[in-house]
Amino acid sequence: MMTTLKRLIATVLIPCMAFAGVPLTAQAAMVSTEQAMVTPAGDANRDRVSAFFNRADVQTALQAQGVDANAAIERVQAMSDTEVAQLADRVDQAPAGAGVVGILFTVFLVLLVTDILGLTAVFPFTRSIR
Numbered sequence: 001m002m003t004t005l006k007r008l009i010a011t012v013l014i015p016c017m018a019f020a021g022v023p024l025t026a027q028a029a030m031v032s033t034e035q036a037m038v039t040p041a042g043d044a045n046r047d048r049v050s051a052f053f054n055r056a057d058v059q060t061a062l063q064a065q066g067v068d069a070n071a072a073i074e075r076v077q078a079m080s081d082t083e084v085a086q087l088a089d090r091v092d093q094a095p096a097g098a099g100v101v102g103i104l105f106t107v108f109l110v111l112l113v114t115d116i117l118g119l120t121a122v123f124p125f126t127r128s129i130r
Helices: 002-020 033-037 040-054 056-064 069-078 081-093 098-116
Strands: none
Touching: 040 056, 040 069, 040 081, 056 069
């Protein structure tokens, strides 16, 4: 058993050590000012974030926090393209109601496992292991 484990480790480590000394290559090129200044996604991100702030539920939540929705949209227009891209990513990653679905799914799994273990009797379709 121990000899097999040592052989397995040696078999994995030999190629790793052999390729550790191989230099990695990099490429460089000149970038023109026009190429660096072009941000085609900047306007799309601004439109997406502005559309998010124009939704009725978001405006209600903003007003509950004491923020005027028009002021928030004006601040988005004043942001840099990088900041707007980060905000657009956050808007995409956190859709409305996603947290509730995740919490309900977690509660369902916990109840299902405890039901299978015989600690609870919530679901009629499970059989206890006890």
